[in-house]
Amino acid sequence: MSTLTVQTLQAPTSGANANKVIIPSTNSLYAPNHIVQVLTQEITAYTATSSTSAVATGFTLTITPKSTASKIRCTVGLCGFFCNSVNTAGSIYLHKNGSFVKYLHSVAGYANPAAYSTDPIMQVTDSPSTTSAVTYAIFWKRNSGSANVNFNNYGTANNETRSWYTVEEIAQ
Numbered sequence: 405m406s407t408l409t410v411q412t413l414q415a416p417t418s419g420a421n422a423n424k425v426i427i428p429s430t431n432s433l434y435a436p437n438h439i440v441q442v443l444t445q446e447i448t449a450y451t452a453t454s455s456t457s458a459v460a461t462g463f464t465l466t467i468t469p470k471s472t473a474s475k476i477r478c479t480v481g482l483c484g485f486f487c488n489s490v491n492t493a494g495s496i497y498l499h500k501n502g503s504f505v506k507y508l509h510s511v512a513g514y515a516n517p518a519a520y521s522t523d524p525i526m527q528v529t530d531s532p533s534t535t536s537a538v539t540y541a542i543f544w545k546r547n548s549g550s551a552n553v554n555f556n557n558y559g560t561a562n563n564e565t566r567s568w569y570t571v572e573e574i575a576q
Contacts, residue, residue, distance in 0.1 A: 440470050440573040447567045452552040455545055463542040463569035472533050473576040478540045479527045482555040482567045485511050492549025498528050499541045540571050
């Protein structure tokens, strides 16, 4: 293998490919710490669970990493994650290919009948070490009490019923 060393790589300044450095589609360019691909999902409906076993929230994304060295960053933002009763508590978890990976967040109504965690944003970085498809899903459950655990019911102004989920591949 040979090595090419350059000070500056400059694209043409005119023509159809002006200001572009083109990598053929049969090749890949990996720049460490840059985002390689992004998947995203939104839920805009009020969502609730009373299950005491982990159940899917509806946030599920499958990504196929381009490199075994890549990191996968999963970020979820829930609009108004809450429980609406005293003594009710709930938790959210990240699962990978159906198995628990990490606890993300919890909310409890112990002192307040309407305990809110306003727009919590949770993030986990994983190293799947594969170029096969990997499914990352957000699960949740009620930990205690008898009322529902909810999200997407924080308010109606300014699109406040919009929760989102993003999975990104980050080159290493």
